Amino acid sequence: MEKNNCLQVNDLSIAFGGIKAIDHLSFTVNQGEIYGLIGPNGAGKTTVFNCITQFYKADHGDIRFTNRHGEVVNLNDKVTHQVIYEGLVRSFQNIELIKDMSLIDNLLVGAHIEYKSGILATGFRTKKAKREEEMQREKAVKILEFLKIEDKANAHIGGQPYGVLKKVELGRTLMSDPKLILLDEPAAGLNDLETEDMSNLLKEIRDEYGCTILLVEHDMRLVMDVCDRICAISFGRKLGEGTALEIQQNKDVQEAYLGKGD
Amino acid sequence: MREVKDKRRGIDASKRGGSDVNGIDKKGKGRKVTEKKPPYKAYLLFGLFLILLPTIQKMGLIGSATITVLGTVIFYAIVGIGMNVLLGYSGLISLGTAGFMGMGAYLSAYLTADLNLPFLLSVVVSVCIPLIIGLVIGLISLRLAGYYLAIATLAVAEIFRQVFIEFEVVTNGFSGKNAGYPKLFGVIQFDRQLTFIFMVIVLIGLMIFTYNFIHSRTGRALLTMRGSEAAAQAMGINLFRYKLTAFGIATAYAAIGGVLYVHFIRFAYPSGWNLMLSLQILAVIVIGGMQTIEGPILGSFVVFGVPELILKQLPVIGNVDGLAYVFTGVLIVVVIMFYPNGMIYLGNDMKKLWKKGRKHGKEQLPASE
Numbered sequence: 218m219e220k221n222n223c224l225q226v227n228d229l230s231i232a233f234g235g236i237k238a239i240d241h242l243s244f245t246v247n248q249g250e251i252y253g254l255i256g257p258n259g260a261g262k263t264t265v266f267n268c269i270t271q272f273y274k275a276d277h278g279d280i281r282f283t284n285r286h287g288e289v290v291n292l293n294d295k296v297t298h299q300v301i302y303e304g305l306v307r308s309f310q311n312i313e314l315i316k317d318m319s320l321i322d323n324l325l326v327g328a329h330i331e332y333k334s335g336i337l338a339t340g341f342r343t344k345k346a347k348r349e350e351e352m353q354r355e356k357a358v359k360i361l362e363f364l365k366i367e368d369k370a371n372a373h374i375g376g377q378p379y380g381v382l383k384k385v386e387l388g389r390t391l392m393s394d395p396k397l398i399l400l401d402e403p404a405a406g407l408n409d410l411e412t413e414d415m416s417n418l419l420k421e422i423r424d425e426y427g428c429t430i431l432l433v434e435h436d437m438r439l440v441m442d443v444c445d446r447i448c449a450i451s452f453g454r455k456l457g458e459g460t461a462l463e464i465q466q467n468k469d470v471q472e473a474y475l476g477k478g479d
Numbered sequence: 480m481r482e483v484k485d486k487r488r489g490i491d492a493s494k495r496g497g498s499d500v501n502g503i504d505k506k507g508k509g510r511k512v513t514e515k516k517p518p519y520k521a522y523l524l525f526g527l528f529l530i531l532l533p534t535i536q537k538m539g540l541i542g543s544a545t546i547t548v549l550g551t552v553i554f555y556a557i558v559g560i561g562m563n564v565l566l567g568y569s570g571l572i573s574l575g576t577a578g579f580m581g582m583g584a585y586l587s588a589y590l591t592a593d594l595n596l597p598f599l600l601s602v603v604v605s606v607c608i609p610l611i612i613g614l615v616i617g618l619i620s621l622r623l624a625g626y627y628l629a630i631a632t633l634a635v636a637e638i639f640r641q642v643f644i645e646f647e648v649v650t651n652g653f654s655g656k657n658a659g660y661p662k663l664f665g666v667i668q669f670d671r672q673l674t675f676i677f678m679v680i681v682l683i684g685l686m687i688f689t690y691n692f693i694h695s696r697t698g699r700a701l702l703t704m705r706g707s708e709a710a711a712q713a714m715g716i717n718l719f720r721y722k723l724t725a726f727g728i729a730t731a732y733a734a735i736g737g738v739l740y741v742h743f744i745r746f747a748y749p750s751g752w753n754l755m756l757s758l759q760i761l762a763v764i765v766i767g768g769m770q771t772i773e774g775p776i777l778g779s780f781v782v783f784g785v786p787e788l789i790l791k792q793l794p795v796i797g798n799v800d801g802l803a804y805v806f807t808g809v810l811i812v813v814v815i816m817f818y819p820n821g822m823i824y825l826g827n828d829m830k831k832l833w834k835k836g837r838k839h840g841k842e843q844l845p846a847s848e
């Protein structure tokens with residue numbers, strides 16, 4: 218594996234009841250880039266995410282990730298809840314936030330692995346537990362400020378507009394100090410202004426937080442605007458890979474995806 | 480491209496300005512987002528009030544039986560708080576609460592009365608043994624699916640009940656087991672009043688302890704697990720471990736409740752620790768309110784206090800057999816249908832209604848004149 222590699226998906230396949238959702242797919246994400254995974258509905262994008270984050274166990278292929286200590290690990294050897302410890306965190310297409318918690322509490326869940334104190338330490342409010350909580354809260358406030366939703370920190374998630382929810386999911390991923398963030402349709406349901414806001418946030422995350430981003434997106438404006446490189450897939454197979462311009466000019470891609478809209 | 484950026488900056492500036500104004504106006508402290516203040520003071524005041532009750536009773540203002548009933552309310556409230564961590568925060572159900580309570584009660588009675596162990600040591604042992612058994616049951620059943628916990632605990636509680644009857648060396652079988660009021664450090668012999676106060680202190684301590692860990696990483700992990708298992712796993716929360724933690728808490732609190740029971744009532748009888756009691760504990764948190772610390776206390780008062788203190792005093796229907804169960808059953812239905820968050824929110828909502836009503840009234844006054 219090359220030094221600059223962040224995530225390498227090798228010959229990945231998974232089938233559901235005979236239907237191949239992912240079919241021998243390979244691609245590589247480099248450190249520090251925003252990499253887009255695009256494709257028509259049902260192409261298998263979310264399934265790729267689920268395989269990488271071990272929500273699904275792939276039938277075939279491996280997923281090599283350079284973790285936060287610089288070691289290369291095969292994510293297939295991990296259990297779902299261990300993946301984040303390696304420095305890889307994801308968001309969900311159908312927003313998975315907790316309705317009866319505040320914005321800031323939802324963010325703090327993202328820092329779960331950063332805490333050391335257990336139930337006894339927190340129950341007795343030891344000094345260490347208190348300090349830890351304060352530290353994480355400060356971090357959460359900073360991230361809320363970065364996302365420009367700090368004025369809603371103590372508001373409940375339930376009833377918040379889509380634009381805020383998508384930002385909270387993004388913020389929650391940042392709380393674990395990840396190396397690689399997987400975003401499943403971060404702009405789905407957002408209006409033009411919010412989408413623009415989101416693309417700028419993604420670029421800032423890459424540049425200021427130093428995170429690598431792998432995103433799945435339907436919204437071509439966002440993809441073309443933010444992605445350094447793009448991989449287009451259809452029926453679980455790779456159609457092409459390259460810069461936004463190259464993808465736009467790729468015949469297969471045009472046929473399968475871009476052409477469809479015309 | 481530059482145009483886009485400039486536009487964005489424009490938006491930012493206006494947004495930032497807006498939130499700054501808000502921040503200063505509302506909080507007066509700028510940007511700092513403060514944690515909700517823990518209600519320790521309210522808890523301590525509540526505890527103080529409870530502690531004064533036996534004295535008030537001695538002054539003749541309330542009956543002696545009332546103290547016994549309120550003591551009952553206290554240890555069931557503790558069991559309810561534990562159950563609430565399990566059901567309210569992690570969405571799991573145990574049907575064996577009574578069994579673990581009974582085990583704690585019998586063990587502590589046996590250890591203090593028969594083996595003459597120091598009280599505090601006996602408490603520790605009597606809580607640890609049910610806890611360990613509970614964790615083993617959890618280890619086995621939680622690996623499968625959530626509802627297996629309900630089935631497994633139901634089965635185990637039935638086994639416990641049989642043991643309470645058969646294992647006469649410890650439990651004294653159908654004759655029932657006697658226990659004494661606590662004796663601290665071998666010298667300080669509690670009477671009923673001191674035992675009551677001791678229970679209040681345990682209750683308040685556990686309320687604070689529970690509040691603390693619920694409003695921390697642990698509580699957030701439990702709530703997340705209940706709201707979205709996918710999100711929980713993605714954030715590194717080990718579902719199995721947190722389910723086991725919640726069940727462990729429920730079991731330990733049940734055992735503590737049982738220990739307090741036997742040293743306050745000073746008697747344990749095998750048929751008391753049945754499924755009906757486990758269901759009553761569920762009723763406590765459904766009626767009182769889930770996901771609150773105070774809910775189970777109100778719930779315990781309603782389920783275990785009101786029938787004894789009020790219903791039984793009523794003419795005619797006061798003598799009806801099983802009136803308490805009917806009362807609880809009807810209340811569960813009413814609360815679930817009309818007040819699903821639980822009765823603990825009654826006060827809050829009434830305050831809101833009152834304020835609204837007053838505003839309304841003021842607005843309407845000139846018109847009516």
Ligand SMILES: Nc1ncnc2c1ncn2[C@@H]1O[C@H](COP(=O)(O)OP(=O)(O)O)[C@@H](O)[C@H]1O
Pocket residue numbers: 233238256257258259260261262263264265
């Ligand atoms: N858990 C599952 N069980 C059965 N089929 C699935 C499952 N997850 C995904 N699929 C199928 O895999 C294909 C790709 O789905 P998905 O990855 O969600 O597409 P998208 O590119 O829109 O995110 C679809 O045909 C879908 O029905």
Ligand SMILES: [Mg+2]
Pocket residue numbers: 262263264310
């Ligand atoms: Mg999808």
